[in-house]
Amino acid sequence: MSGTFALAHVSPGTPLFAAAGDLASPLVTETVSAVLDTRRHVLSTAEFDVLWEWLGLAATPVVLQLASPGRTHTERTAIQTAAWRALRERELAGPDGPDPELARLMHLLARPEEQLELRAWWDREVRALAAGRHGAGALALREADSVVVTACGSLPSAILGAFPPADRGPGRACTVPSSALASAPTAGLREALIAAGAPSAEAALLATMAAGTRQRAQVVALGADRWGVLRRAGGVLGVLDGPRGRYLLTRSTGEDGVEWATVAPADDRQLRHRIADLLATAVGAARR
Structure with a gap:
């Protein structure tokens, strides 16, 4: 139009x-546990996709526009291997899988009770997803080839913070x-x-x-x-x-x-x- x-x-x-x-x-989630983990989990889009698949979380959120990398099984395997290596080097994963807090946030993003989505075209394109369940919240912010995953309290405040x-x-x-x-x-x-x-x-x-x-x-x-x-x-x-x-x-x-x-x-x-x-x-x- x-x-x-x-x-x-x-x-x-x-x-x-x-x-x-x-x-x-009617009562929007505004509170979380007394102690909020404020770590920023900075992932590449490929790392986010690999973690999401490993956790068995079905399709990645549409708003984040994440294409699954790797056209062939061989390419996909190489991408997964490189992603896990990079995650372990940055202590975002260990021998048993991803960091537990990061895994918790990914599960929140996948199965929320309430959700806000941001699509923005400023001097760059920005996509964000704020998801909450049972008083806990998670924010995924995508810019270019990176996705930053953090815990959040108020979903509206989390989305506002992306502006x-x-x-x-x-x-x-x-x-x-x-x-x-x-x-x-x-x-x-x-x-x-x-x-x-x-x-x-x-x-x-x-x-x-x-x-x-x-x-x-x-x-x-x-x-x-x-x-x-x-x-x-x-x-x-x-x-x-x-x-x-x-x-x-x-x-x-x-x-x-x-x-x-x-x-x-x-x-x-x-x-x-x-x-x-x-x-x-x-x-x-x-x-x-």
Whole structure:
């Protein structure tokens, strides 16, 4: 879909503002055990894949975009041998397998009760997965060919920590029909919004806030149902960064069935609050 505002699982070349329909507990977990292991387990993507397979954890998380290395059995065996050697050299594995804490975190990532996913296109592409179960949390952060696995407490705070610093953008919340925003081009945004039926004042304000916005991120939340199947709910939270600061992009549907898009300035506190609300919605929906 063409346009400026993107809220979907998209490639880096996709415009910033398109529709969200294609993307993949009332009490959200906020506490963990009194002692939190803060070690950063830095893995290559191949090492992560080898450990995941050795632990018998089925498919790797889609959000991390990890292709299984090795086209042939011989290549795969060589990759596994090199990975285990490197892990042992860095004391991330021993004769009996991976470091117990690292194995625990990998199991959390594979079988969570609640989950947050981040897809970001800043000056680099970043993917993150925060997963929680029974008060414990794990974060996997992928950049380029590395995956950093750490323990975490609050899942929203863990995802927020993956964001680069940014000031709250100027302006106020601005709402226009979602269809108008999705079809509007990057250039001439104000005119396109007015032509699509958006009020002139709202179109002008939104165009001003969005000017120069090129970096974006998307957060989605999932909760496990009674069978342990993760289900996404609550929509997609878009985060837009530009020279004027940071803005949130959300969508809602009115009683008449019309979908609306809202762009609003946001600081870290507001972003964390919205991420926590998103997670609570997903967990609550899965438990119904």
